[in-house]
Amino acid sequence: MADRPVPPQVPYRFERTHAAAEVVARWGGIEAGTETGETVAVAGRVGLSRPQGRVGFAELRDWTGSVQLFALDGTTADFAGFSKLRLGDWIGARGEVMKTRRGELSVRVSEWVLLAEARRGFGDKWRGVTNPEIRYRHREVDLWANPQARRVAQLRVLLLRRLRERLWERGFDEVETPMLHAIPGGALARPFVTHHNALDIDLYLRIAPELYLKRLVVGGLERVFEVGRVFRNEGISHQHNPEFTLLELYQAYADYRDLMVLVEELVSGLALDLLGTTEIVVDGGRIDLAPPWRRATMTELITESAGIKVDVHSPLEDLRRHLRAVGAPEPPAEWGAGKLLLELYEKTTERELSGPVFVTDWPVEVSPLARRHRDDPDLVERFEPVIAGREIGNAFSELVDPDEQRARFVDQARQRAAGDEEAMILDEDYLWALEQGLPPTAGLGLGVDRLVMLLAGVDNIREVIAFPTLRPGRDELT
RNA sequence: GCGCCUCUAGCUCAACGGUAGAGCAACGGACUCUUAAUCCGCAGGUUGGGGGUUCGAAUCCCCCGGGGCGCACCA
Numbered sequence: 152m153a154d155r156p157v158p159p160q161v162p163y164r165f166e167r168t169h170a171a172a173e174v175v176a177r178w179g180g181i182e183a184g185t186e187t188g189e190t191v192a193v194a195g196r197v198g199l200s201r202p203q204g205r206v207g208f209a210e211l212r213d214w215t216g217s218v219q220l221f222a223l224d225g226t227t228a229d230f231a232g233f234s235k236l237r238l239g240d241w242i243g244a245r246g247e248v249m250k251t252r253r254g255e256l257s258v259r260v261s262e263w264v265l266l267a268e269a270r271r272g273f274g275d276k277w278r279g280v281t282n283p284e285i286r287y288r289h290r291e292v293d294l295w296a297n298p299q300a301r302r303v304a305q306l307r308v309l310l311l312r313r314l315r316e317r318l319w320e321r322g323f324d325e326v327e328t329p330m331l332h333a334i335p336g337g338a339l340a341r342p343f344v345t346h347h348n349a350l351d352i353d354l355y356l357r358i359a360p361e362l363y364l365k366r367l368v369v370g371g372l373e374r375v376f377e378v379g380r381v382f383r384n385e386g387i388s389h390q391h392n393p394e395f396t397l398l399e400l401y402q403a404y405a406d407y408r409d410l411m412v413l414v415e416e417l418v419s420g421l422a423l424d425l426l427g428t429t430e431i432v433v434d435g436g437r438i439d440l441a442p443p444w445r446r447a448t449m450t451e452l453i454t455e456s457a458g459i460k461v462d463v464h465s466p467l468e469d470l471r472r473h474l475r476a477v478g479a480p481e482p483p484a485e486w487g488a489g490k491l492l493l494e495l496y497e498k499t500t501e502r503e504l505s506g507p508v509f510v511t512d513w514p515v516e517v518s519p520l521a522r523r524h525r526d527d528p529d530l531v532e533r534f535e536p537v538i539a540g541r542e543i544g545n546a547f548s549e550l551v552d553p554d555e556q557r558a559r560f561v562d563q564a565r566q567r568a569a570g571d572e573e574a575m576i577l578d579e580d581y582l583w584a585l586e587q588g589l590p591p592t593a594g595l596g597l598g599v600d601r602l603v604m605l606l607a608g609v610d611n612i613r614e615v616i617a618f619p620t621l622r623p624g625r626d627e628l629t
Numbered sequence: 630g631c632g633c634c635u636c637u638a639g640c641u642c643a644a645c646g647g648u649a650g651a652g653c654a655a656c657g658g659a660c661u662c663u664u665a666a667u668c669c670g671c672a673g674g675u676u677g678g679g680g681g682u683u684c685g686a687a688u689c690c691c692c693c694g695g696g697g698c699g700c701a702c703c704a
Contacts, residue, residue: 184662203667204660223661238654251662272639275653277665280640284696296640340703385703386630395704480701535704542704573703598704622695 162264165243168192172215174248175256183254186247193218193258194243194266196295199276202234209236211244211258220244221257228262238276239269239295283613290617303607303614306425310603311378313424314398317417323374323400328363330356330380336581337361337520339573340383343393356382360399361520361594365549366584368401368592376400378599389611390541393620396599405593406548407532411509414536414544414595415442418507418602425606432608433539436505444507444536449496452510457499463488463514463529470495485569489516489529506538513547519559519575521547536597543602546595553585 169177169191178187195213197220202208205224210217224230227246236242244263250256274280279296286293286300293300315325333352335342337359347354360377367375381397402409419429419440429441447455450462459473470491474482479498482491492514504510512524513533521531533547550556560577567574603615613619 199665201663201666202660203663206661206663208663208666210664219664221662253662253664255662255664257662272654274640275642276640277653278641282636282640282696284636285640287696292640338704381704383703386701388700388702389698391703397704545704596704601704 161266162243165194165264165266166192167194167243170215171195171211171213171218174218174258175216178248178250179256181248181250181256183250184252186249186259189248190245190261191248191258192243192245193220195241196269197236197238197240197242200236200238205230207234208255208257209233211242219251219255219257220246220260220263221249221251222260222263227260232265233260233263236265237269239271239273241266241269287613287619287621300614303603303609304617306607307603307615309425310421310606311599313421314378314417314599317420318376318400321374321413323376323402324372326364326367326372326375326377327379328357328360328367328377332357334576334578334580336575336578337363338381338383339517339519339575341385341572343382343384358383359397359596361596362578362581364399364401365589365592365594366581368403369584369587369589373403374401387620389613390601392600392612392616395612395616398597398599399595401549401592401594403590403592406591407511407534407546407593410546410593410595411444411446411534411536412442414509414546414597415440415444415507417597418536418538418543421602422606431605433605434610436539438505438507438539440507440538444509446509446511446534448512449492449500449510449514450512452500452504452508453492453496455500456503457495459495459499461492461495463492463527465492467491474498483569485566487514487516489514493517501537501542502540504537504540506536506540508537509534510537516562518547519563520550520556522550522552523555538605541601541605542598543605544595544597546593549589549592549594551585551589551591553582556585557582 171193174191174193181187193211195211198210198212198217200209207222209220211220222230222233227233242263243266244258244260246258246260249259273292274296280286280292294304331354333354335355335358338361340358342355342358345354345356359381360379364375364377376398378396378398380394382394384393385391387393419442422429422431422440430437430439454460461470461473465488467488470488471482474491474495477498479494482494511534512530515523515529515531518531518533521533524530524532531547535542536544550559560575563575564577600612600615604610604612607615609615
């Protein structure tokens with residue numbers, strides 16, 4: 152760290168007239184060695200700087216891109232100071248747009264001002280920062296030093312914007328529901344616990360917004376969605392962060408088939424918005440997201456990928472035998488055909504599915520909020536969209552019958568008593584709401600982080616979350 | 630949670646039982662169209678922390694901490 156004096160006066164604002172990308176877009180085509188007579192003011196961080204005696208060059212980088220600054224002793228104010236700018240310093244600069252003899256579009260700086268200094272280094276100017284610990288703990292460094300990190304962040308920003316726009320276009324209203332739940336519900340997961348002092352009660356960070364969103368549908372909001380964080384107290388992996396962003400939406404008068412159409416249009420549309428193509432590359436393989444996606448039942452897919460002919464009506468012992476044959480650990484004795492079938496699917500099939508495919512018709516035992524299948528009472532009308540072996544969401548025709556919902560909750564309570572900590576807890580307020588009448592409704596959850604991962608072509612969820620959950624570090628990295 | 634790997638200058642990496650180094654950054658200087666500019670000079674470290682083995686430890690062993698990967702759990 153240098154003993155450079157703190158700038159005596161950093162201005163409170165800077166009047167920027169053009170982003171770097173705007174300068175490039177407007178004047179990028181001019182001839183080498185020409186001047187435009189147009190003055191602009193740009194601002195950003197100094198990238199590579201090449202002071203060279205009585206002339207100097209520096210890359211000015213902002214969120215949109217970069218443009219070269221060209222300084223000359225005699226015409227650039229405080230030329231000596233300009234020559235001493237360091238990698239990462241923020242400056243604002245005013246000058247004429249021109250192109251150097253070598254053909255580099257530049258702003259010939261007449262005046263400039265230091266907006267903030269970078270007292271700390273920003274890593275190797277060529278290789279950036281690759282140490283994952285620094286990249287995740289100090290994302291601000293990563294974002295500046297590594298173009299890939301910037302690209303992913305920009306992709307995520309754009310995805311969230313276009314996602315909302317596409318839902319608004321379809322008549323969905325964005326709403327907000329509580330994050331602090333007295334009863335954690337809407338998903339099978341273990342919650343984080345917290346405490347409210349004034350009420351002196353434990354509260355849970357939500358594991359899903361589902362039950363509240365459906366209560367809004369009961370209240371008459373026919374198409375709602377929420378994009379927000381949910382929290383699940385489970386292990387961390389390259390596919391899992393304890394807090395992650397979920398899109399949930401509910402559409403009255405629709406069933407799960409309608410949502411399949413919605414999902415394939417939404418996801419392929421977002422791919423077009425962000426990438427200009429529906430084709431993505433995952434693990435070196437190409438996957439086309441253009442509709443229509445294949446629809447196949449869970450049992451069909453198990454048979455297809457593992458050669459095992461079973462379904463939810465198969466004898467328990469058959470299902471257990473197949474699980475043993477694929478090397479799965481012995482499941483608990485109380486598991487029914489539904490859980491066993493799902494286990495078999497996850498062990499043998501899910502990972503093999505390149506997709507995109509809608510895996511449909513799930514066992515009722517593992518779907519306590521979904522409506523029974525119109526053709527088979529042991530199944531529900533549910534699907535998960537799978538791309539590259541990864542579930543990116545979950546959707547179903549919603550269970551609307553309060554009596555049956557109560558029975559499902561009671562069944563969950565039984566599983567919970569048997570030791571399943573992820574089983575749901577009976578929620579009287581939710582049942583009360585159902586008794587007011589939930590119209591036929593279809594609901595969807597989409598993992599936003601996983602969607603960003605697919606479209607950005609990264610295989611670690613930490614790459615798409617600006618500040619992923621880490622153990623608190625010691626002070627040596629500060 | 631369990632297993633394996635990893636931690637050396639601000640960053641990226643060498644040195645793998647025998648005097649801790651390089652490139653970049655930083656700092657001082659030269660240079661009037663550069664593109665990872667070039668050139669000269671200078672400085673930079675309890676080798677993640679602690680303990681042990683050894684004449685001698687960045688290097689071998691043990692404990693602790695951070696991180697990565699795999700498994701398990703889930704979206």
